[in-house]
Amino acid sequence: MDPTVDKAAQWPDTIYDQFRRARVRQVGYVPDAGHSRLIQRCIDDPEIADVVLTTEEEGVGLVAGATLGGQRAALLMQSSGVGNCINMFSLIKNCGLPCLVLVTMRGEFAEFNPWQVPMGAITDDCFRLCGFLVYRVDDPNDVDDVVGAACDMAFEGDQAVAVLLSQRLIGRKVWSK
Amino acid sequence: MLDRRDAVARLLADRGELLVVSGLGAPTYDVAAAGDSPANFYLWGAMGIAAMIGLGLALAKPKARIAVITGDGEMLMGLGSLATIGVKQPRNLSIVVLDNRHYGETGMQASHTAWGIDLVGVAKSCRFAEGHFIESDKQLDAARNLLHSAAGPAFIQVRVKAEDVPRMLPIRDGHAIKLRFMEAVAKLGQDC
Numbered sequence: 464m465d466p467t468v469d470k471a472a473q474w475p476d477t478i479y480d481q482f483r484r485a486r487v488r489q490v491g492y493v494p495d496a497g498h499s500r501l502i503q504r505c506i507d508d509p510e511i512a513d514v515v516l517t518t519e520e521e522g523v524g525l526v527a528g529a530t531l532g533g534q535r536a537a538l539l540m541q542s543s544g545v546g547n548c549i550n551m552f553s554l555i556k557n558c559g560l561p562c563l564v565l566v567t568m569r570g571e572f573a574e575f576n577p578w579q580v581p582m583g584a585i586t587d588d589c590f591r592l593c594g595f596l597v598y599r600v601d602d603p604n605d606v607d608d609v610v611g612a613a614c615d616m617a618f619e620g621d622q623a624v625a626v627l628l629s630q631r632l633i634g635r636k637v638w639s640k
Numbered sequence: 641m642l643d644r645r646d647a648v649a650r651l652l653a654d655r656g657e658l659l660v661v662s663g664l665g666a667p668t669y670d671v672a673a674a675g676d677s678p679a680n681f682y683l684w685g686a687m688g689i690a691a692m693i694g695l696g697l698a699l700a701k702p703k704a705r706i707a708v709i710t711g712d713g714e715m716l717m718g719l720g721s722l723a724t725i726g727v728k729q730p731r732n733l734s735i736v737v738l739d740n741r742h743y744g745e746t747g748m749q750a751s752h753t754a755w756g757i758d759l760v761g762v763a764k765s766c767r768f769a770e771g772h773f774i775e776s777d778k779q780l781d782a783a784r785n786l787l788h789s790a791a792g793p794a795f796i797q798v799r800v801k802a803e804d805v806p807r808m809l810p811i812r813d814g815h816a817i818k819l820r821f822m823e824a825v826a827k828l829g830q831d832c
Contacts, residue, residue, distance in 0.1 A: 470722055472665050473812075489696060489699055489700070490701070509782050510726070512699045514695070514699070514724065514727075514728060515724065515727060516720075516724055517720030517721070517723050517724055518720055520688070520689070521689075521692045521718070521720060521724055522692075522693075522695060522716075523686070523689065524686070524689040524690070524691070524692025524693045524695070524721070525693075525695060525696040526691040526696065527689070527693050527696060528661075528692065528694060528695060528696020528697040528698070528699075528700065529693075529696040529697070529699065529700045530696075530818075530822075531681060531693070531700075531822060531825065532696065532697045532698075532699070532700025532701040532704075532825060533700055533701070533819055533822070533825060533826070534696075534700035536696065545786070550685075550686065550687070551686050551688075551689055553685050553686055554685070554686040554689060554814075557684075557685070557736075557814030558814035558815060558817065558818040559814070559815050559818065560818065568711065600788070
């Protein structure tokens with residue numbers, strides 16, 4: 464970890480370290496400000512195939528293909544992207560595939576754009592209805608423990624798991640000028 | 641114009657260790673009719689996802705050969721995935737679109753390809769290394785060989801007749817399809 468970055472800003476590195484520990488080999492993402500540092504860490508890692516998606520639903524197929532081929536994959540998306548995935552999640556449920564999704568939340572805390580609110584308000588419900596376990600992180604001190612647990616639940620416990628990184632965790636750091 | 645069952649049987653002739661992902665509807669039945677195999681991942685839903693499953697597999701098993709066999713409607717629903725595949729340039733991935741220009745499962749309504757939307761053109765624009773439109777019997781052997789040896793990503797659009805053929809229903813339990821497919825992957829030769 465970079466000691467010049469304060470604790471609250473280190474959560475992307477903490478997640479990256481958990482990806483390394485869990486041997487995640489494919490990471491699918493739609494570009495996102497909140498995930499930008501984690502995305503760059505994955506791009507910089509020659510052992511991780513970084514896959515930029517045109518829409519989040521593509522990532523569900525990527526995860527399925529990776530799993531079928533014996534690799535572990537994770538998806539990074541914003542809360543607005545969760546709604547794009549819903550029908551594709553039937554693949555995860557019907558086949559009992561592990562699936563780890565890390566979601567940067569919008570529309571729930573100090574949000575400036577009302578168009579983010581409708582999807583942000585139902586993100587956790589959507590995941591639960593689709594059969595996911597849902598964890599939520601508000602405090603940067605909890606990122607390591609919760610993301611580590613989510614990796615274990617997904618890849619050892621063969622579950623579909625979503626981690627919601629709250630806007631309180633990410634928002635002020637990313638959007639304050 | 642080709643008979644879809646004959647075309648798929650020819651494409652999968654002597655398939656060796658080829659891993660196949662089939663798009664929902666008729667392509668899944670066509671792939672099953674060509675000979676059930678644990679190395680077939682049959683989709684029965686998640687329309688638009690087939691090509692991306694192929695990409696995840698191709699990245700995970702870079703020495704294996706992967707063929708996605710799907711329909712024009714299924715491919716149209718996941719058109720963006722061609723751009724995503726084009727970015728990653730997997731050499732071992734082929735996408736075969738059985739193009740009957742109709743949504744056969746829902747009553748034979750015309751699809752976008754009936755109006756001249758050019759899927760091979762889209763694939764080439766998305767940096768597919770190979771893009772071919774196949775409509776005659778004599779082109780099938782070369783297309784079959786592409787699945788095994790093309791420096792992909794390869795895109796093959798196969799013009800097939802819009803006709804109802806008898807359904808050939810393979811297993812439908814997703815867990816079973818997954819488990820036997822993963823066993824087949826685990827048994828691939830060392831070169832894969």
